Amino acid sequence: MREQGNKRILIFNVNWLGDVLFSTATIRNIRRNFPDSFIACIVPSRCYPILKGNPNLDELIIFDEKDRHKGILERFDFVRSLRGRSFDIVFLLHRSFSRALICRLAGIPERIGYYTRKRGFLLTRKIIPPPKDSLHRIDYYLDIIKKAGLKVEDRYTEFYITDEDIKFAREFLNKNLVSNKDLLVVINPGGNWLPKRWPKEYWAELADKLIEGFGAKVVVTGGYNDLSLTSEIKSRMKFKPIIACGVFNLKQLGALIKEAGIFITVDTGPLHIANSVGAKKIIAIFGPTSPKITGPYPLENVIILQKNVGCVIPCYEVKCKDNRCMKAITPNDVLKEIKTQ
Known part of the structure; x- marks a missing residue:
């Protein structure tokens, strides 16, 4: 993937505090590849503080699949809200089927993430996952953008306090x-x-x-x-x-x-x-x-x-x-x- 000017980019993150923190290396490297683009990230509410104040993100979007977005109607409302934001690309750090489906229904043209048999048809760029437990979790998430053609310069994590x-x-x-x-x-x-x-x-x-x-x-x-x-x-x-x-x-x-x-x-x-x-x-x-x-x-x-x-x-x-x-x-x-x- 090459830098293509201003894009509206979405990162669909994972659900766990430590892993969301590990993902900050991926977020920073995406920003470096798209310095002038709008970048948003989806996280559950309990992980929101991990990314709050991160200068590499323009927006944080809450998705709580076991709470406020548990029901079918709430899920469709969430899909509509994403569709209204007109994202061009989504990087799916989470391997779930439902998240890939949400992004497909939201009409995001480029959907990039790890391939699984169940959700492969929902991805436009299927990244072959590494063998289980072969990479540090930092590198596991960086591997997605690296194999998508983005440049990765470093791998440290970030957490901002005031x-x-x-x-x-x-x-x-x-x-x-x-x-x-x-x-x-x-x-x-x-x-x-x-x-x-x-x-x-x-x-x-x-x-x-x-x-x-x-x-x-x-x-x-x-x-x-x-x-x-x-x-x-x-x-x-x-x-x-x-x-x-x-x-x-x-x-x-x-x-x-x-x-x-x-x-x-x-x-x-x-x-x-x-x-x-x-x-x-x-x-x-x-x-x-x-x-x-x-x-x-x-x-x-x-x-x-x-x-x-x-x-x-x-x-x-x-x-x-x-x-x-x-x-x-x-x-x-x-x-x-x-x-x-």
């Missing part, structure tokens, strides 16, 4: 008596599926040792749905952490993490937010997922902890009852990485 976000984070720290001289450690114990979570007792032991041995101020982050998890961690501790579940939106969380001396997390969206905002030091605990596929990039300030326990990685056994890959990494393993820096 002065207001930074102000909110600093005010929170001031209210909780955290000063610039303190060692601020932010821990993120939640995860979007249970096998990726580190044991609650490990988090409690680690936080206690950070407070007792390093004099750290430990902030525990998460959403409202993580309140019970953090309460259980707190109940197992000798010392008192600062609980911040439900306090921050994603932008403010990015600002908080940027203030921290150390950010400790499992493989989940905030890991990639931390890397994108340039966190000072990140310790990422990996178990069933592969850093080669969903790990942070770049790795300048990141330490990845993962142990070989004899399982095939990546493992997608959501109902795993053993979770030995996560249990194999101990609080002392994490502390060792902190002490050696």
Whole structure:
């Protein structure tokens, strides 16, 4: 594909926080290929903050297939709204049939995305997908535009925070008596599926040792749905952490993490937010997922902890009852990485 002057370009993005963040490299490279074009991106509402403020996009369009666009009438209304915007090209980062159908019904002339047997007839440019789990997710999305003929110059992710976000984070720290001289450690114990979570007792032991041995101020982050998890961690501790579940939106969380001396997390969206905002030091605990596929990039300030326990990685056994890959990494393993820096 060659640059063809001003175009109206649509990017139909994926549904997951981390992957939407990975897609920012693709968005930026599309912008470079079409510097004067109008570029819009479709995301679910929960991923909207990931792309809010991204200068490479002119418009963000919300599509919630399990909520506001669940019904047939709502879907047709959405199709009509896209048709009214008169897009010339759509890059389908999501492999679903329904999204390709929506773009076909919306009358978008060029529809570019990964080929599948079910939706191949809906695409005007069928990109042959790479073998499963052969590429990092950043490169998986870049591969679509590269094979479509666009130039790809780089592959880093972007997440934009404002002065207001930074102000909110600093005010929170001031209210909780955290000063610039303190060692601020932010821990993120939640995860979007249970096998990726580190044991609650490990988090409690680690936080206690950070407070007792390093004099750290430990902030525990998460959403409202993580309140019970953090309460259980707190109940197992000798010392008192600062609980911040439900306090921050994603932008403010990015600002908080940027203030921290150390950010400790499992493989989940905030890991990639931390890397994108340039966190000072990140310790990422990996178990069933592969850093080669969903790990942070770049790795300048990141330490990845993962142990070989004899399982095939990546493992997608959501109902795993053993979770030995996560249990194999101990609080002392994490502390060792902190002490050696």
